[in-house]
Amino acid sequence: MVAEDAAGGARGAAVTDSAGGDGPATTDPESIRRIVREYGAWAPVYDWFARATASVGGVRAGCVAALDLDPGDTVVDFGCGPGVNFPALREAVGPDGRVVGVDVTGPMLDRARALVERRGWTNVSVVRGDATRPPISRADGALATFVTSLFPDPYAVVARWCDLADSVVVANFAPHGGRVANAALGAFARLNARLFDFEVGDPLGQLEARTEASRRALVDCTDEVAVEDYVFGTIRVQAGRS
């Protein structure tokens, strides 16, 4: 594992640079600007909400368990936001491991950095970068919670993550619940259609298609895939191991 410092010191991970890594971006610049604008404006509210709901349904704990990390491992949290996954990831890799958060939105990273400083964690770093062109070239595990549905081509991005990590776990919304749960998710998808950059039509179907694209990438690019549904079947955690 290469030790390198970039934008906050991602020691223990192979960080290619602080803004973007190799290969073409699979998100266009206007989409990135929209993401940064929206998530930047909502960062304080998102931080509060995500922390308040962090243990709901056991989704985040399920994701970290599915990564199957060992003490001393390096794990990347793509689209880490304010760092809600950091405590469980840090616990999983222990004091000798590394957690690297990557996000494209400055105000989200400011909050993640503030969390790291408050807790005095020396083995957790944050890097500003585009997760579709990972600024990390090697890690033991890669996690993305509620991120890949924002990408127009999740298959390409998840496949790229499979090249750099032995274990890749993604959590996304998916309509696999009952009628009421799916209707609530449909309302959420319609409300956020602009953020997801869905074409006109069926936002829930498009959300499902992106979650399914992540699964196909894991099936095609890893040796073993596990899928588990949470919160009345509205959140799907998909894990691939090589």
Ligand SMILES: C[S@@+](CC[C@H](N)C(=O)[O-])C[C@H]1O[C@@H](n2cnc3c(N)ncnc32)[C@H](O)[C@@H]1O
């Ligand atoms: C819904 S939030 C999820 C945050 C965190 N993973 C969580 O579970 O609370 C989506 C996050 O993905 C980030 N994001 C979206 N597209 C990205 C990209 N191409 N590269 C890096 N981060 C991205 C946003 O800035 C935002 O912080």
